[in-house]
Amino acid sequence: MGQWWCVLCRAFSGLQAPINDDKAATMLIGLKPTTTKAHVVRAILENLAFRVKVLYETILSETRIPLSHIRANGGVCNNDILMQLIADFTNQTIDRAKQRANMTSLGVHF
Numbered sequence: 001m002g003q004w005w006c007v008l009c010r011a012f013s014g015l016q017a018p019i020n021d022d023k024a025a026t027m028l029i030g031l032k033p034t035t036t037k038a039h040v041v042r043a044i045l046e047n048l049a050f051r052v053k054v055l056y057e058t059i060l061s062e063t064r065i066p067l068s069h070i071r072a073n074g075g076v077c078n079n080d081i082l083m084q085l086i087a088d089f090t091n092q093t094i095d096r097a098k099q100r101a102n103m104t105s106l107g108v109h110f
């Protein structure tokens with residue numbers, strides 16, 4: 001518990017759905033002289049996972065369709081910490097694509 005973590009609220013162009021606040025600004029709080037690059041990277045990963053959680057909860061409340069797992073593909077699947085954070089925040093299993101290359105370029109091909 002003695003660790004100090006910084007927190008990121010990423011809103012470079014405001015906050016998109018479901019919050020929809022175009023005046024929101026990015027904040028990085030909790031910086032101290034002892035804050036390391038690793039702390040900032042962790043804050044970024046936690047922010048991404050939290051954003052997925054917010055969108056996941058919005059999908060559940062808007063569609064009322066129960067989801068048993070979340071599927072992830074592309075290069076982001078290579079980040080074990082981010083995948084675990086998303087699983088923890090959503091309380092869901094993350095199914096990663098076997099092909100972890102850039103899936104966007106694969107989709108363009110078809």
